[in-house]
Amino acid sequence: MIRALRARNFSKRPTENTPPVKPAPKSVRRTRTRKAKKNITAAKSDAEQAKKKAQKTAQPVRLNVVFYGNANGGADVEMQELPSTSQHPAIVPVTLPRALNQPPVSEPSEEAIAASTGPSYCGQPAAFVRDNLESSGPRSLRTLCSVVTQVDSAVLPKELDIVVNDPAATDYPTHMLAVYAPVPKKPENAPATWVPPKTDVKMYPVHSLFMAAHCAKLGPFPPSPTAFESSPASNEPRSITLPVRPLCLPSPSTFPYLLHYFYLRREEVLFRAFFPCEFSTEFVENCTSEEEIRSLATHIGRTFNPSVILKHAKVIHGVWQNACALGAFDDALWMAIDSAYEVIINALAIGTGNPRAVYVAKSPSPPMQA
Incomplete structure (x- = not known):
């Protein structure tokens, strides 16, 4: 699991006579399973809609x-x-x-995906981008899990130095997400001396394209020095500076689970x-x-x-x-x-x-x- 980097000062069975067939690789089986789930019959789809x-x-x-x-x-x-x-x-x-109802479906904008893809973007839809990222997701996630950093400032920095310790890394993270919860509202009967509690901020390294392809409500990510870079693997740790993007979420503690899903699906x-x-x-x-x-x-x-x-x-x-x-x-x-x-x-x-x-x-x- 990606480690949150906490800021210090932030509060068919076969037929007869049929020769055996070599099983498909796990990745292929997973792809087939996902396609089978998507290709459900119209009757089943109608039943699901009626249920919702x-x-x-x-x-x-x-x-x-x-x-x-x-x-x-x-x-x-x-x-x-x-x-x-x-x-x-x-x-x-x-x-x-x-039930936990799903809001109206929308897809990420071309602007957001283009900002994270660069010159190679040719208008591919978000679903296409997500499917293509699936093969590189596990490798990219391992790179994220190797990142270490330290935040000493009491003020959220605009940039952050990190060290990537994954010797097999070729695609480095592009941004650091500073995830925090909304500031609680002042209670009606609160005393005049009431002050809101300190905001607890946790840092997560990410690849902007994974976020942009999955999140329709995120605007384009700012430029990053590693956004369109693919470097050869190195046996030495690499130090890089990444832009920090604040991200207010209703449940910061459960964000890692969703982030892992974006990478692994x-x-x-x-x-x-x-x-x-x-x-x-x-x-x-x-x-x-x-x-x-x-x-x-x-x-x-x-x-x-x-x-x-x-x-x-x-x-x-x-x-x-x-x-x-x-x-x-x-x-x-x-x-x-x-x-x-x-x-x-x-x-x-x-x-x-x-x-x-x-x-x-x-x-x-x-x-x-x-």
Whole structure:
């Protein structure tokens, strides 16, 4: 995982007689799987659209979760900070949205992609660019993970010196993202001496093209000395200076999960953060299957404390918030968010002994068996 660099002073089964066929490489199998997911039938597509339309008008899911420690006076918990733990249990009413709805789809502008591609850009659409970046994503991500830097200033710098320690690196990061949360509003009854808390800023090295191709709501990145450069691999660390771009996000703590997905485009990257346990290959390949969702939700609901499950719901919610804020509309990304959230809210309903809650909120569909 990319390490956040924290600023110091910032607060078919085969037919008979058919010879065996050599299995395709994993990368090819993944590509075929993704294409199969995209080429769904019109009937299935219509069913999915109808399901999403129904979810938009669904009632919130209301459950009672046992916490240990301060229960916020019994107030509803709506994806806010969870109570701290101690030895004193308390039952807290929790309200969750029935579904995390996707905003209207849009694609990154040609201007933004051109700024990160350079003279080689010939008007290719963002989806084409994303598909072409997929082969280089893992290599580029390893380069990012090798970056080290240090921020000593109490003021956010415009440029930052970094060291790339990846000896096989050829495409260096182009920018440093300074990710932070919105400044909280002043409470209505706050005293005159109230001051907002210090802003905690974390630095992430990125390749601007990966961000530009995935994020429709990001404007063009400023010029960078490494933007269109491809250097030969070197056994020595390389020091470079990168421009810093501030980025305000609703959930800074979950940004690394989304960033990893941009580079790898593998649902497993998100599922590892979304679930408190391992998941089957069958679930990854058929994550929209009601049977697979029911199976995993039942396992999680029976195995983990509801307060643990709720923390993972908060992670999914954070990634969803960031995806909306950035304008990320990759099909597999939203498939992962939708299916994972369906698993978690059902698991939470099972874990709290109220498996009907999710379906009561949605429709008169039969309840999930706990």
